[in-house]
Amino acid sequence: MTAPGFTGAGIDRADQLRLDETALRVLAQHEGARLLRLAELDPVLDEEGRLLWSPLGEEAADLIFLGMDGDAPLFAPLVAVEAFGQRAWSVFRLLALMAPRDAAIWGAARSLNEWHNRHRYCGICGAPNGPFRAGWGRRCTGCGAEHFPRVDPVVIMLAEHEGRVLVARQPQYPQGRYSALAGFVEPGESIEEAVARELIEEAGTAVDNVRYVASQPWPFPGSLMIACLADARSDALVLDRNELEDAMWVDRAGVTAALAGDPDAPFLAPPPFAIANTLLRRWIEEEEGE
């Protein structure tokens, strides 16, 4: 089975060291210690498409301790960001070149950096926050409250009806691209309830029998994508035109052609590092396995 993108970093996060400042100082002086290179928040690649790392010199800046890669301690810089929330389409071209492991390591560094920048001040008292826990938290300089990185669960799903699945396009997608529907999980609902709610809201599609398929972290800025299948009660659609430009039901041949990059496919598939791609693949594999 295809592993979802942004997984498989294979690093020991060694969270027991995050509050141990003595151990972290020793690790930072380790001859194998490496610092991830970033361009703003984007990855910096060598000629072969691998992440670039620097030796950890006399860096004065704040560091994020990513974990241990065997004996080598890995760090990322804490970067000041001025513009938020851009969907970094240019990064997607780099990601297409990157090994999944590199994408996973970079993704964690990107998400943490964006979280730090969005949480410079304490939500409880308004005083400035500063990083602690080796970059895995912030503590308020005023009231002392501790804050931890935010991860937003998002459901992404294929409704299935008589051998066809529902794909849709948002206006900002590249030409021809269709993908699975998705939406944030809200307070007070389960994964299964969020899947059913989003399909009703965006496509007017009532579903039963929601099945979890796979998950991935998504670093734009920090989501946990939770991919599911569900059985639609009918193929009638009522689209929310504020969210979706179009939607259509595609059969197995159409999805197979799209995943193969066939120019005659009914749509352009989402890229391999997006879990919508994994989800479409798993749906094909599931049918093949039956």
Added chain:
Amino acid sequence: MTAPGFTGAGIDRADQLRLDETALRVLAQHEGARLLRLAELDPVLDEEGRLLWSPLGEEAADLIFLGMDGDAPLFAPLVAVEAFGQRAWSVFRLLALMAPRDAAIWGAARSLNEWHNRHRYCGICGAPNGPFRAGWGRRCTGCGAEHFPRVDPVVIMLAEHEGRVLVARQPQYPQGRYSALAGFVEPGESIEEAVARELIEEAGTAVDNVRYVASQPWPFPGSLMIACLADARSDALVLDRNELEDAMWVDRAGVTAALAGDPDAPFLAPPPFAIANTLLRRWIEEEEGE
């Protein structure tokens, strides 16, 4: 199959109305409009253990629009909270009396209220935030940034080894109580990776074959609990004594006895509204189904 606690509210959240102030004013004047009664953030119950609701009078306070219960618009008050993060053991006694649907409705109101209180100030610029989107967001009075409710994904899991599952107790649990291990999903990891990491960190247990089982929202303060099973490579344990007071492997007979409340059971099971209970039940049902 047993549905997880805090699910099944059965309300139409009608999110398309949240930004429609005219529609919300009309709904607030609807004769069936109801306001959830809260004691601080705790539920207020009638003699039969049902949530108490008030007619929606000339309330000046900010309201959360929970959604439509058939024709009836449901609202919750936005409450000022002074003390955060208490594990409300007293509430657990009320929850044991409540129908799952009532627990689900109250849970959403509780999570949203705690989120509002923890996000009075903008993390980006430090200026005060105010509620918008009918209680489903906050907007900064300074920089205008929009903030949305936080939901923290948490993995909760049973490692399985030769017909036994791993349960553990934290020091603050009631006497005799054991439960599934759990931990927050971090930026840059999938559900499956978080399950494997937490089991290694807390119990020294390496696992393969992580399987999703079920999910629930958990309103203390706002988690999405994601319950999984995984295959342990051995039954050796190395406990993290900062997290766990004890852990043990329990066979099917022991889990069945605990779920039945048998006084001779090897441990006191988690309460029915906790997904750890659902997870233990599903593990028994899975074995029965084989």
